[in-house]
Amino acid sequence: MPDNEMAHSDFVPAPISLWRRGMNSFATFAAAAAVILVLVPLGAVFGYLIYKGIGSINWAFLTQTPKPVGEPGGGMANAIAGSAFILLIASSMGVPIGIGAGIYLAEYGRNRLGNIIRFTADVLNGVPSIVVGIVAYAIVVLSQGHFSALAGGVALAIMMIPTIARTTEEMLLLVPNIVREAAYGLGVSRWRTTLSITLRTATSGVITGVMLAFARVAGETAPLLFTAFGNQYWNWKINQPTAALSLQIFTYAISPFDEWHRQAWAGALILIVLIVLAVSAVRFVASRGMMEGAN
């Protein structure tokens, strides 16, 4: 072959070595194994819950209040309603404050004060839930003189705020600055831009943050021990002790009665199912508002 031609074989890539292929397979296998390792406990929990609890779920369970000890039957209807009630109170405080804090941190808080708030939020996040309960007890219950749904709501709200604030901040920071500039260029004031444009763009992320916080506190028991306290009957008053599903499960589970154990399993299953339903419902409603091609 003449000198100025290059050998065709110069451009043929070398075949993939056995070692490379082996490594590739191993890595794929390891990743798959990791996924399974994560899903197995989740599946096990669900499976076991269904196994233990499904038998006890019936119409009576879902609509009746607990019967006195010894009597069979009864249900957790008031606990289900009570949980919803307390979570509503908690959300009505936690979500606005959390989102507001997140907005402040993202848009106005790139300074010393912002750093202090961020640090505080992170610390608050790490406070044990029982301690939060005690704090809420001290602030609300002692000053009012009785247990109440409000106190329970306050405790849960305190736990929601750091998560919502930090996620909101992260999501708002993800909104590209050119979107804000577009609004400024049109003569929109800063606060209006933040609410109508930036927040709106980050909506789906913010909702995710709220749902995360909601799902976490929905199952909390310790903060409600000294605040909502629990109730055997229906209660819709904000200033009275209220039943909660997690509390009821706890009470029944540590009791010596088999009947109550059975109901505790059912209650646990209901709790998980309700949380999943609530999160899905919000996601569905939020996605209805999206248009073709929007992100």
Place this chain on the structure above:
Amino acid sequence: MRTRFQQGLDDLRSRLLRMGGLAEQAVDRACQAYIDRDLTRCHMVLEGEFQINVAEREIDEAAFDLLALQQPIAVDLRFILAVTKINSDLERVGDQAVNIAERAMDLVELPKADLPVDIPRMAAAVSAMVRRSLESFIEGKAELAQAVLEMDNVVDRMKDEAFITLVKTMNDRPDVTRQALDALLVARNLERVADHATNIAEDVIFWVRGADVRHNVTSEPSLHQESTDAQ
């Protein structure tokens, strides 16, 4: 910087200078052939014309490519436009040199006549104009080009005087009519060469100063002032 572009400009410049050399040499040879009644030189001029024509085509092509591919503006654009114009003028100078050579060939056939006209002096002046206009291009100096513009008047006067003198000669001495006619034509060819040299000088001024000084109407120079105010 844009090295390919700069190389293109340098190439264009050297090609034009080479062509300028050929044209200048052709005129000098033709004039010398006329003065010395040298047939060999005449033939050299006639053969040299081919090279000049080839050079003209090559320069135009090179300039065209630079315009299409490099999007030159301002001084670079003026330079390339000036080169194409000078190119054309140099080719015409070559043609005039051929004309002079042809007159010389005619004169060689005829007996030598003593004519009261100083062709050598005129030839020297014109040759100087061509040389100086090419120098102004090499140096990129508008003042040198300006000097050429002034010399054109001198050559024009020389041509007018030659005409008057030679027409009188033809009337007075009919036996040397043909020689006088040849001399008259050569005078006119030289005047044309001077005009082309003037054009070259005007093109150099356009390139260097951005001023269009053709036809004695000047437009707008003022380049390279260090002004920081906006107009």
Place this chain on the structure above:
Amino acid sequence: MGVGIKVNKLNAWFGKTQALYDITMEAPANHATAIIGPSGCGKSTFVRCLNRMHETVPDARATGRVQIGELDVYNGASAVQIRRRIGMVFQKANPFPTMSIYDNVAAGLKLNGFHDRARLDEIVERSLKLSALWDEVKDSLRKKSGASLSGGQQQRLCIARALAVQPEVLLMDEPCSALDPISTGKIEELIFQLKEKFTIVIVTHNMQQASRVAEFTGFFLLGKLIELDKTEKIFTTPSDKRTEDYITGRFG
């Protein structure tokens, strides 16, 4: 009809770093003035000072006088009010991603409190026609989001959005730098037509674009305005050697 822009001794800083030095110039009404210069010369900063967008950067400030028609930009109304009278189109098309095409165009009006439905419909249609986008989107105004359009269409959407508030002046900061030649051509054509109604200042790093669309061109270097003149003069016989060196590619 557009109005002229007069700038007098404009200086601008980012914190302690000065970005613009004593800029004094005029952009005539109903013409396009291009601003060219190497990276970092201050041309974007300059244009952003015209509508006080410069101030949105923390620690940024500007002094001097900018007059847009009757409006004294720095000494009259607030920055927010000023920006309602001046339209701006940015380098990267930035439609509001969660809003429909209709809402995007109407955003400048709706967000500032204008809610008359019938008038809004009219204004949206007129603005989209002005920016040569109407025919392409008229059937999906409310169904498609602003971000689902192609790059060139998005930029025309942003132009429509800027025009909807009927500004006196349109500022464009390298509007075509992220677009392909066809889209660029469409927008340049647009600028040509918009000149009849508006005064345009366009920052561009593409000199051929400046020479295609603008009657006047200003050359900036290191925060100073070196030369401002008719475009054909700048590109054939510039007065300042620095201008010539830049446009012929000898630096920058």
